[in-house]
Amino acid sequence: MSGSPLSGQIPYRFDPTSTAAAVESDFGGLADGEESGAVVTVAGRLMLRRDQGKVAFGNLQDSTGRVQLFALQRSTPDFEDFTGLHLGDWIGVTGEVLKTRRGELSIRVDSWVRLAEARRGFPDKWHGITDVDTRFRQRYVDLWVTDESRAAFVARSQILSTTRRWLEERKFLEVETPVFHPISGGAMARPFTTHHNALDLELYLRIAPELYLKRLTVGGFERVFEIARVFRNEGLSTRHNPEFTMLELYQAYADYTDIMELVEQLVSHLAMEVCGTTTLEYEDQELDLSAPWRRATLLELLAEHGGLSVDLDTPREELVRLCEERDIPVKDHYGPGKLILELYEKTTEPKLWGPVFVTDYPKEVSPLSRDHRDRPGWVERFEGIVAGRELCNAFTELVDPDEQRARFEAQEAAKADGDAEAMGVDEDYLRALEYGLPPTGGLGIGMDRLVMLLTGATTIRDVILFPTLRPEQ
RNA sequence: GGGUCGCUAGCUCAUCGGGUAGAGCAGGGGACUUUUAAUCCCAAGGUGCCGGGUUCGAGCCCCGGGCGACCCA
The missing domain is CATH 2.40.50.140 (Nucleic acid-binding proteins)
Structure with missing residues (x-):
């Protein structure tokens, strides 16, 4: 030198x-x-x-x-x-x-x-970058200047690697399934479309890896997971980015109660690893992530927080009236299940802080979940609400190919009615089910929201290095 | 989609009853042998988001547009 x-x-x-x-x-x-x-x-x-x-x-x-x-x-x-x-x-x-x-x-x-050489001057050494848009557009500067920003991405990396290790210790196999899907399925969301020239084929970017992962369960991988980048053609908000990261896993021989235990253990383990405690503060409210988490059915919570005692046999006119009183737009093809879900989302979900497992959803709105073992018209499905946000969605998987075909056909009908988020019929998936899917529990966790939770971030852009932005100029 | 606020030097921000813009930091020059956002002196730095309008005169007032933030649906 x-x-x-x-x-x-x-x-x-x-x-x-x-x-x-x-x-x-x-x-x-x-x-x-x-x-x-x-x-x-x-x-x-x-x-x-x-x-x-x-x-x-x-x-x-x-x-x-x-x-x-x-x-x-x-x-x-x-x-x-x-x-x-x-x-x-x-x-x-x-x-x-x-x-x-x-x-x-x-x-x-x-x-x-x-x-x-730094040919461009760095931002004010005391104030840093205050314009959040500039922070996202020039993340390479933000990471130097904003300590919390760098810390959040280090935590994100730690959360992903800890999750992988935790699952591998439990004999889960990490797999990679296609991003290009010829049929959009596995969730209710509007997909991005693209085109493959050589095959002259319209393709969708995946909105969820679910149907491929369950094919692997049919194939004999009893415990699989994928940390999947998924794409949904929807608006941007503090909780939504068009591409985001989902952990999905499938466990043969398990039902949704096993998955609930898995979620509360995984999340509290991650909190200990990343934050050193399971008692967090988020947006000035306390949050205790230690297991077990409260479990309550959607209907119980709807009565508790929404003050509504309804059920699938409540007359449709009554449900419609309750929706209209709350300014919920009702469409003709909505059945009682969809109306109850709308009432729950409007009156109850915003009041939940959690952690709480909201269990048992109407069959009408859950095309991939198995019928509830005791409650006709309902399925074995739950969502985990943590810090007032939907963190995960999981169910006892629907294994019956005939029932699955009927659910797909109902989706197809909804699509014909103008529901852009409805799924199409996936014949190959049905063929896979005809070879036999064992009893299986499945889970999807929004990893970005989980990182937000554990880093205290209030916008998803603080945990995605290069969030989707309108191009400059 | 609706509302509120913002957009001025590379960065962070000022200014005014409409009279043609000012500071700190960064960058340039100089001083300084233990600093902590070091300090001090000097010089330089601007198509005031864009386009119209009102006016003798607009960064400021009015209209339209763009981009962003926050709130609401």
Whole structure:
């Protein structure tokens, strides 16, 4: 590292021996003014500098944190070039670790090299970026300037890897299924469409991996999961991004009560790993994620929070009247199940904080769930509501091919009635069921919302590195 | 889709009863041997989101559009 670092070539490689965090943990105990005798090499961005004539201080930031640099004219090579560095420049520094008289742990700059030039100025060193739109568009700047932003993405990575490990320990196999679907299915959502030229084929981007994963259960993979990027052609909001990440898993021989246990254990485990506790604060409200979570049926909750005692045998005119009183738009093809779900979503769901498993949904609105073992007209399905948001959706899977065909046909009819979110008939999936799907429990968790929960983020854009935005200009 | 607010220097923000824009930081020059958003001095930096209108004169008032934030449906 000789010559003039500013005019010299940028090196092709560099070998740091330590990091800001390691320096702090290894040498934090030095006394004020004490020199450690130990030499380290670190690399990162120069984020602050305080020139002081014949000495200069700088703050170097790397992926682990910040450490102060201490340069002296008499011992730092190319001292004038060092004080000419721009804020944001990447540099590599080698020197002895010491603590200044004022007690700041520092690396004395005994040699240094510039690793990259920041031609564009960094945002105000005190205020950072305040325009959230700029934060999303220039995430590469945001990650340096906004500590919470970097922390959220580190947490996201930790949540995904911990989830994988936890599932693998329970003998789940991670698989990858197609993103291109010839038939859109597995959820109720409007898909994106695309076209394959060689096959001259219209394809849909998946809205859920569900139907492929259950084919694998038919194929003998008894426990499978996929962390799937899915695509839904819907609006943007603080809780919605057109592409997002869903964990889906299927467990043979299990029913939805097994899945409830799995969810409460997985989520409380993740909270312990990421937050160190299962008692969180979210939006100034307390949230206790420790298992077990409350379980209550949709109808019980509708009575409790909505003050409505209705059921599938309530006369349709009565349900329609209750909807209209609450400004819920009613369509002609809505049956009692759909009307009850609408009433629940309008009157009850907003009042739930959770965690709570809302169990047993109307068959009419659940085309892939198995009939409830005791309650005709209902299915064995639940949603997990946590911090007032729908976190997951799960059911005892429908295994009967004839019943599945009837449900698909009802969906097809709804689609013909103008329901753009309805599914189509998937003949190959029916064929798979005809080969035999064992009793199976399935689950989908919105991983972005889970990350929001565990990082305290209030908008999904804070947990997606490059959220969908309108193009600039 | 509706409402409210915002858009001024690279970044963060000012200004005014309509009279042609100002500061901090960054960037440039200089001073300073232990700073912590270091400090001090000097110089430079602007198509005030875009397009119309009113006016002798518009960043400011009016109309239309764009982009964003928040709230509501």
